[in-house]
Amino acid sequence: xxxxxxxxxxxxxxxxxxxxxxxxxxxxxxxxxxxxxxxxxxxxxxxxxxxxxxxxxxxxxxxxxxxxxxxxxxxxxxxxxxxxxxxxxxxxxxxxxxxxxxxxxxxxxxxxxxxxxxxxxxxxxxxxxxxxxxxxxxxxxxxxxxxxxxxxxxxxxxxxxxxxxxxxxxxxxxxxxxxxxxxxxxxxxxxxxxxxxxxxxxxxxxxxxxxxxxxxxxxxxxxxxxxxxxxxxxxxxxxxxxxxxxxxxxxxxxxxxxxxxxxxxxxxxxxxxxxxxxxxxxxxxxxxxxxxxxxxxxxxxxxxxxxxxxxxxxxxxxxxxxxxxxxxxxxxxxxxxxxxxxxxxxxxxxxxxxxxxxxxxxxxxxxxxxxxxxxxxxxxxxxxxxxxxxxxxxxxxxxxxxxxxxxxxxxxxxxxxxxxxxxxxxxxxxxxxxxxxxxxxxxxxxxxxxxxxxxxxxxxxxxxxxxxxxxxxxxxxxxxxxxxxxxxxxxxxxxxxxxxxxxxxxxxxxxxxxxxxxxxxxxxxxxxxxxxxxxxxxxxxxxxxxxxxxxxxxxxxxxxxxxxxxxxxxxxxxxxxxxxxxxxxxxx
Amino acid sequence: xxxxxxxxxxxxxxxxxxxxxxxxxxxxxxxxxxxxxxxxxxxxxxxxxxxxxxxxxxxxxxxxxxxxxxxxxxxxxxxxxxxxxxxxxxxxxxxxxxxxxxxxxxxxxxxxxxxxxxxxxxxxxxxxxxxxxxxxxxxxxxxxxxxxxxxxxxxxxxxxxxxxxxxxxxxxxxxxxxxxxxxxxxxxxxxxxxxxxxxxxxxxxxxxxxxxxxxxxxxxxxxxxxxxxxxxxxxxxxxxxxx
Numbered sequence: 051x052x053x054x055x056x057x058x059x060x061x062x063x064x065x066x067x068x069x070x071x072x073x074x075x076x077x078x079x080x081x082x083x084x085x086x087x088x089x090x091x092x093x094x095x096x097x098x099x100x101x102x103x104x105x106x107x108x109x110x111x112x113x114x115x116x117x118x119x120x121x122x123x124x125x126x127x128x129x130x131x132x133x134x135x136x137x138x139x140x141x142x143x144x145x146x147x148x149x150x151x152x153x154x155x156x157x158x159x160x161x162x163x164x165x166x167x168x169x170x171x172x173x174x175x176x177x178x179x180x181x182x183x184x185x186x187x188x189x190x191x192x193x194x195x196x197x198x199x200x201x202x203x204x205x206x207x208x209x210x211x212x213x214x215x216x217x218x219x220x221x222x223x224x225x226x227x228x229x230x231x232x233x234x235x236x237x238x239x240x241x242x243x244x245x246x247x248x249x250x251x252x253x254x255x256x257x258x259x260x261x262x263x264x265x266x267x268x269x270x271x272x273x274x275x276x277x278x279x280x281x282x283x284x285x286x287x288x289x290x291x292x293x294x295x296x297x298x299x300x301x302x303x304x305x306x307x308x309x310x311x312x313x314x315x316x317x318x319x320x321x322x323x324x325x326x327x328x329x330x331x332x333x334x335x336x337x338x339x340x341x342x343x344x345x346x347x348x349x350x351x352x353x354x355x356x357x358x359x360x361x362x363x364x365x366x367x368x369x370x371x372x373x374x375x376x377x378x379x380x381x382x383x384x385x386x387x388x389x390x391x392x393x394x395x396x397x398x399x400x401x402x403x404x405x406x407x408x409x410x411x412x413x414x415x416x417x418x419x420x421x422x423x424x425x426x427x428x429x430x431x432x433x434x435x436x437x438x439x440x441x442x443x444x445x446x447x448x449x450x451x452x453x454x455x456x457x458x459x460x461x462x463x464x465x466x467x468x469x470x471x472x473x474x475x476x477x478x479x480x481x482x483x484x485x486x487x488x489x490x491x492x493x494x495x496x497x498x499x500x501x502x503x504x505x506x507x508x509x510x511x512x513x514x515x516x517x518x519x520x521x522x523x524x525x526x527x528x529x530x531x532x533x534x535x536x537x538x539x540x541x542x543x544x545x546x547x548x549x550x551x552x553x554x555x556x557x558x559x560x561x562x563x564x565x566x567x568x569x570x571x572x573x574x575x576x577x578x579x580x581x582x583x584x585x586x587x588x589x590x591x592x593x594x595x596x597x598x599x600x601x602x603x604x605x606x607x608x609x610x611x612x613x614x615x616x617x618x619x620x621x622x623x624x625x626x627x628x629x630x631x632x633x634x635x636x637x638x
Numbered sequence: 639x640x641x642x643x644x645x646x647x648x649x650x651x652x653x654x655x656x657x658x659x660x661x662x663x664x665x666x667x668x669x670x671x672x673x674x675x676x677x678x679x680x681x682x683x684x685x686x687x688x689x690x691x692x693x694x695x696x697x698x699x700x701x702x703x704x705x706x707x708x709x710x711x712x713x714x715x716x717x718x719x720x721x722x723x724x725x726x727x728x729x730x731x732x733x734x735x736x737x738x739x740x741x742x743x744x745x746x747x748x749x750x751x752x753x754x755x756x757x758x759x760x761x762x763x764x765x766x767x768x769x770x771x772x773x774x775x776x777x778x779x780x781x782x783x784x785x786x787x788x789x790x791x792x793x794x795x796x797x798x799x800x801x802x803x804x805x806x807x808x809x810x811x812x813x814x815x816x817x818x819x820x821x822x823x824x825x826x827x828x829x830x831x832x833x834x835x836x837x838x839x840x841x842x843x844x845x846x847x848x849x850x851x852x853x854x855x856x857x858x859x860x861x862x863x864x865x866x867x868x869x870x871x872x873x874x875x876x877x878x879x880x881x
Binding site: 151152187189238239240241242243244245246247308309448449450451453489490494497503505508511517537538541545547549551552598 | 639640643648652660661662663665666699700701702705712721724725728729732735736762763847848849864866867868870871872875876879
């Protein structure tokens, strides 16, 4: 990496430039958002930190399963501020009916996270309703409703191995990464559950966005490991062994995410802006910390982390050729980086080379995904500067229209903040080639082809760029006739534009604003939207199944509940195969 | 049955969308109904009464009849405050910002009790507001100070029956200015009843903790309206979800 060698020792970026947040024009591009990886601020990471720090006590009070592993389990969760119950039902499911789509109506496992302790009466109520999921009703004592399906590739294999007294082969686990995968985790008041505001204001243990949903998935992981041990012991009490702890940690929970997640990002622009702003603040702080140079210890940590990502990406198994190629190219660029760190480490330290210079180099030479891996690793280096931002991930999402704003000012706001939308030529044949709609099947969001699929007249209002363009054209026309008029008078003439104006005026006040993409273009890639949100959840090992849905792994590498009272390094990101101790012989 | 606020919000937005409301309208209308219900003003009952008319209203908004300094007159075209209320309050706020105080009268409109949430929302931007309307033998006055979280609601007995379908909105920098405008136009005796902010907060907290009670018939009506925005599922449409 000769040219990179040449960069060492130069101060191509000023300190003041290194202090600033990256611009929205760079960050809010869809392909970049779709290249984000989990960070210290991701919700799984912050949840695990909280559970370990506060030493949450989690114990099963009911573990009433038959010899096949079907039945009921209840866990009591004693957190810092309250007690909760995680209730799970395990059902027989004909493999023919195992379906990860939202339209499924049967699952291997169904579960609920509830406030307080659950008595016999409530347990019966839950037993009646939780297995029905969307077809049932629960009440405001329930925070989250979720379900999971067995992995056809690992569950039986792992149980068989354990029953026969062997540990499962790590290489086999690496191909999948989980025993169960969850296909939905509903919270925020759906199906009669507690409102997010109730959870946020009355249950501080889960007062961060998606904390309760992430905890439900964490508990599914815990149960899945217990479940495999239990069934193996039932099948072969004389020979069965329990999963080794290193292997247990390497199991996560699988997740399938489809288009249902995509409208969320468009319908919650202030929340997404907040998440991204905190992540970008973390990155800016990390770069700032290295402004005066990088010490050898920090550089060594960075190199170890880089090598870990290289291994992590190499261990991902996906049938998606595009993702395989991308993973390969990112690995190649990271290997280039690793080699440079190895060869030039002393020079880097002595020449006061800084992180901003590295980021700038990456932006000039490497793929967007490689850039974002590096950014994630930089954030990882400075927990003392970053972790406090985890308390700032929630935000008031009200949008406010400013009626006294002059139309001339509104026009300038659009031209300044939505230049990206005005640059889209919606007259181009493919510019409006797609549309988003809700299917009558469980209101599942779907992407239709214009003039091919039915339902275009019922499309969801997700084309923010087009909405802005239409608003702008009307504003310009009105100004030509009434140049001194304000927004209040304009919406008397154009009342159907009040939503657009409210959004424009609100988002113009935010740092990052809306996602800069024409979401109704024929070639739109919704998978970027999914991946962006999933990165904030904290998932890893993206395995796209099409441009519309993606499998991934949650909590792989995370501590076990039994680890909560042990020293905690918080370094489980980018999980890699465990190196087993000699006492474990998988081939025994 | 009981539903959560988030659940009711999602249902109402789609139901209003099914009625033909635009994005801004269905967001505002949803907020109006839910605020009224959670704070003890029977928003769902109001909605239930309004639905037959909303089904046939063609989503008519307020039209500007006359417009002078500090005041304006709008015609609600027999539509609902759910469609005309936001326009009216916003115009009053804009006039107040420009002239120090503003007065807007919206004639010929319905469901006026639902206007309260729009006043609360507008007050957060620093405008003090009052609303007044008459129905039968009663007059109703709602006031809210700039930046206040909760309004004051008062009911008065009128000397004669009123069939006036107007809604009057007063806006100003503070409540003193608003009250000056108000008394210059409307003379009222002492209120016969008041709703204090404490009871609104209690009602809200109860709904948040226990969920919102909704009549099952109304819930099914909303489901039927929601169905209007859903698209029939076919084998080909399943491909649009990733199959």
